[in-house]
Amino acid sequence: MLELDQVTLNYQSSKGTFDDGVHHVLDRVSLQLYENETLGIIGRNGVGKTTTLRIMAGILAPTSGSVSIRPGKTASLLSLGLGFKNDLSGRDxxxxxxxLQGASKKLAKTYLESIKEFSELGDSFEEPVKTxxxxxxxxxxxxxxxxxxVDILLIDEVLSVGDAQFKQKAQAAMKERIQGEQTVVFVSHxxxxxxxxxxxxxWLESGKVCAQGEVGSVLQEYRESINRASLA
Ligand SMILES: Nc1ncnc2c1ncn2[C@@H]1O[C@H](COP(=O)(O)OP(=O)(O)OP(=O)(O)O)[C@@H](O)[C@H]1O
Incomplete structure (x- = not known):
């Protein structure tokens, strides 16, 4: 459904630190995402998990390597309102x-009442988002x-959204969607x-895929490596 082939991502560092001012974040990362699966990405802070999601979403272009997505499919990063237009209402x-995620105007309109109801925004749904x-x-x-x-849902650590009551409801709804016929990439600690x-x-480590496969065994390897590092 989506494939990264030898993807490398470098940032220029203004301070001239890193490797002569080049920060190598991802180093020839290759991975495949299959239809209907939920793929988890784990790794320490700063190893490039969010960067990988951004590349999958097409928000960032790799420095080298390629990203291919099955024709006609869309991948979208679940962002918590970062792209909202402040002067427009919640509804708009x-x-x-x-x-933007590909729905026609007619189809998008059909979503609005359920969005209003689930978000529990009440009358504020009609107010500008800046409020x-x-x-x-x-x-x-x-x-x-x-x-x-969206065909491929990219989720970055967001299941802790909102207050306790909304968080519980959000987690249950997300779980139901993930377990249904939805292809998902999920970054979490x-x-x-x-x-x-x-x-x-x-499992990403030092910009590379360190291990991948069955959840239980990769998690165990990852935890053991963290424990070893903290003992050293
Ligand atoms: N716009 C940017 N310019 C320069 N460096 C960046 C930029 N965005 C991210 N980085 C660097 O890229 C590296 C990877 O960042 P990324 O956000 O992908 O990590 P992460 O694995 O998601 O981390 P965390 O677990 O802390 O969320 C970090 O070292 C970060 O400092």
């Missing part, structure tokens, strides 16, 4: 987000991503979430 932003609290923005962002169709949601997992 939800509409815009649905259309929202950060929790309200997250609710709108999460719900819009949840309710609209939570073993419990990776274990309960993923079919397969990839």
């Amino acid at each position: 932003n939800a509409m815009l987000a649905a259309m 929202y609290s950060s929790g309200m923005r997250s609710r709108l962002g999460f719900t819009t991503a949840l309710m609209t169709h 939570s073993d419990a979430q990776i274990q309960s949601l993923c079919d397969r997992v990839i």
Whole structure:
């Protein structure tokens, strides 16, 4: 469904640190994502998990290597309202987000009432997003991503969105979607979430795929390596 082939990503570092000012984040990463699976990505802070998702979503272009997605398929990063237009209402932003993900205007309109209901924004749904609290923005962002169709859903550590009550509801809804016919790539630091949601997992370390495969064994290898590092 989606494939990264020998993907390398470098950032230029303004301070001239790293390798003569070049920060090598991903180094020839190759991976395959299959239809209907939930692929987990694990690894320490800063190893390039979010960068990998951004490359999959087409937001970032690799320095070298290639990304291929099956023709006609869309991949979208579940972002918590980062791309909202502040002057537009929650309703108009939800509409815009649905259309940006490929829905026709007619289809996008059909999503709106369920987005309003699930997000529990009430009358604020009609108000400009600039008047929202950060929790309200997250609710709108999460719900819009949840309710609209996307072939490959890329999720970056967001299952802890909102207050306790909304978080529980959001996690249950996301779990239901992930377990249905949805292809997902899921970045998380939570073993419990990776274990309960993923079919397969990839462990990134020093910009490379360090191990991949069955969730239980890769998680165990990863945990052992962290324990060894903390003892050293
Ligand atoms: N715009 C940028 N310019 C320069 N360096 C960047 C930029 N974005 C990310 N990086 C660097 O790329 C590396 C990988 O970042 P990334 O966000 O992909 O890590 P991550 O594995 O998702 O980390 P975390 O677990 O902390 O979320 C980090 O060292 C980060 O400093």
